Amino acid sequence: MGMPQYQRLKSHLLSLPYRVKLMLVFSLLILLTALILGSITYFQFAKSSQERTEEYQIQLADQINQNINRYLKEMQIISLSPLYDQQVLDILKVHQKPSTSTAFPPASERLPMWRYISSLIHMRNEIKGIHILANDGTIFSNLDSNSVMLKVFERNSEWIKKIEKADGEWVLLPLHQPNYYLNKETSVFSVARLIRDPSTYEPLGIIKIDLKQELIEEIIDNTNSKSHIFIVDSGNQFIYPNKENKIIEPSFLEELEDVTVKNYTSIPISGKDYMMVYNESSYSGVKTIMLTPRSVVFSEVNHLRKVMMVVVIIGIVISLLLGFILSKPLVQSIHKLRKAMDKVQKGNFSQRVEITSHDEIGQLGNGFNHMISEIDRLVTEVYKTGLREKEAEIRALQSQMNPHFLYNTLESINMLAITKGNLDVSDMVSSLGRLLRYTIDHSSKVVSLKEELQFIQSYISIQKVRMGEKLQFIEEIDLSLYNALLPKLLLQPLVENAIVHGLSSNGGAIFIKVSREGNHIKIKVEDNGKGITKKRLAELKRLIEKQKHTSSDKHSGIALSNVHERIQLFYGKQYGIQIEAGEQEGFSVLLTFPIQRMGEEK
Structure with a gap:
């Protein structure tokens, strides 16, 4: 069956009335159960019946040979009598x-x-x-x-x-x-x-x-016995019966040399299957061959199969009747619900369903009534709600401040500082403007290394106004990596950590070193501040590995874990950060991720 025919059949079955589906389900369940149990019973009974028949036929063939041998021994003794x-x-x-x-x-x-x-x-x-x-x-x-x-x-x-x-x-x-x-x-x-x-x-x-x-x-x-019995001598020549009663050819008897004594097998003769039992006498060489039609062997099994088929048909008829009777109240509830839905579809929101049970259909009706009540209430309020939403949107638009207003204001302050000769203030305002432009711009989540370092330099300039010459900033950059891409605002949290937690007391230097290692970029952010204890270092490493956030007055686990998690989200679990530190020996963070350039962004 091709896919179009299968789809049409599936669509047709799904379109049947619910009551018909229930009746079909009942019938299929009974049929499936009967087929499974019946098949198991049938095959077990067939196997047992065949084994009993085979064992009986083997014993019977042996008994026939013993009786013939006993008589031949008597004849053999008689044949000796003339000698005496x-x-x-x-x-x-x-x-x-x-x-x-x-x-x-x-x-x-x-x-x-x-x-x-x-x-x-x-x-x-x-x-x-x-x-x-x-x-x-x-x-x-x-x-x-x-x-x-x-x-x-x-x-x-x-x-x-x-x-x-x-x-x-x-x-x-x-x-x-x-x-x-x-x-x-x-x-x-x-x-x-x-x-x-x-x-x-x-x-x-x-x-x-x-x-x-x-x-x-x-x-x-x-x-x-109901079997066809043949007696042949050691040369496969017939002893019994006469030729007119034979159903097997002498040529077939030659193949019996390869058949195990007292064994059985199945053979087809003239298009009909037989079970063959073969027994050879060690005394006279007489061979007894018993051919039993399969129809005789499985007569009881075939009778059982017919009885099972009748039982299955009766079961299906009973299931159809029960499905028809038991599905009536269930289908009536669904029909009531469907009629109510048709009226609601036409705009009658006052329609309600009478609840007569607490089963799933009753819960569905209760939910339908509650839903219609809510729809009715919402429809009556939709106009006022729409007006209130429009008014709120207007007020929100009126209250929004254009970022350009902030940039223009900062530029005015910058010009005023230059006019008054306050060049430090001018530098600080210019740096703040660059920071605002960089952070407010949401057009891209990744930037070049050069843009990120320019942002760090603006941030350092503002921090130097507060700390003066106590704060030193040193860069060592591989110029070929300036156009390499990285997530935006990746380095600022690390520089901020270094200033706030490492250099805030006595000042010091921040080093940023960018280098290439194969197809990877390595960025090291290091300070020579007060550092942390080995115990705190182990705790931070554990938090970074588990990507858990914590806050502390010493090197923030939040910033470190966030940077580590962002790198792994961008590039994969094999990348991230490594931290090293010692008490009064400073703190360093090493970032590793693959080199990507413009046009290669994921």
């Missing part, structure tokens, strides 16, 4: 050489093998079938010939290679479609092992236990 049955081993030894015959094995072989396998599968409905494959391709199974082939002629299947590579260790086979089932769409995951002769260690065949997916479905159903 000599009749099974003897039958497998008969079928060592490959054969293309499809004839049934003799009943003397088939029946014992069927009884043996049936005993292993008894009361285990989750087992699809147990098959013992001889080296010649003959299959001994608990299933009949309507489901399973009598022989397997193809020995290059991946699952067979994987079993043979395990070299007698148990193998977990992921979902696959074995070639010995007549229904080629049959998918199973299996526990298998290569059978070797315990005495010769020669391979005799393979035992393969095919498991139904109902086994894992039963384990998952017991968890009552």
Whole structure:
């Protein structure tokens, strides 16, 4: 939003009726409070809900893996049983050489093998079938010939290679479609092992236990989880569920190698956010992956958000109603005051506001009544007051004395003294005239050093009339500094101090030395009078530093502090005066400030 639009909006809001402003303020206060408290509650509850869900899902994934491992251990034990049955081993030894015959094995072989396998599968409905494959391709199974082939002629299947590579260790086979089932769409995951002769260690065949997916479905159903659960083997091949139920690609599973065991993370799948929990079994390498939609994780949080929004809307409606009801008496008082002001604006100064309360509005009305009374009184007196002011101005103008009259009078006295031969009087009158002109002239606050020294010389001339030759005045001036500027009447108080407090008794000399030091001017005003004690010197320094004024019959702290303060006001805190003195050793003041010339004044 640009500045013009912001200014227009601000002007529009400020122009709204006072009652509307109150209602908006009430609503904004409730809305702001609800937003702050609601946000804190929402985020805390969301964080707590997510943490609880994550902890529960981690425990659940671990529990699923433990149940699967417990069952796989049972299947692994079953796969070892042929090694301990000599009749099974003897039958497998008969079928060592490959054969293309499809004839049934003799009943003397088939029946014992069927009884043996049936005993292993008894009361285990989750087992699809147990098959013992001889080296010649003959299959001994608990299933009949309507489901399973009598022989397997193809020995290059991946699952067979994987079993043979395990070299007698148990193998977990992921979902696959074995070639010995007549229904080629049959998918199973299996526990298998290569059978070797315990005495010769020669391979005799393979035992393969095919498991139904109902086994894992039963384990998952017991968890009552709303998550998508996937089971893969150590090679990231799916064990559960079938392909048509998968929502994640095998390529994504390769990235799981970098995910910490029992950790959780957030992943997007098909534009939808999921919380993923990952657990890997150290026994079987089985990985349980649980994907929970964020909408499920935050279902309670979303419900809380909706409830809070309803509460906020109800609160705003209530605040509008309360603002409308409670603001009525307040606005009525303001309207009465506004109507009274409109009448006063039209010239009716007899208008008054009825006071019904002692709050701020009542105080405002009381002040309005008092103000109108005063205006009424002033309006009735303004004419007489104006006449009295004009008369006073005329009398003031008549009583003013033109400074030129003083200068002309002094000049007349000067001429009379010269005519009478009183040259001392003439000199004194001329010096007094110069002093008056210098002090009365208010055209400039800063003067040149030359003008200030001429004023000091006139002042010394007048003082010499009183003290005679006892007063000596000595100057030592750097001529290049004559046009340097300084505050007007800066040196006179110091010279006066020297005469009044240092030389008034026995007389003496006053020295003024002006020199340059870099870009600074230094003016030293010194006398050889009676001086002051060290204690008094320390007191004056302290007063000058604190810029406090005091009066004394010895070197006035007022004059010194004033000069110090004026220099700092003109030039800055780093400039000012320094004083030095001793008893019967005179008194000196050193002024330091930057050099400024005409045209450089601040």
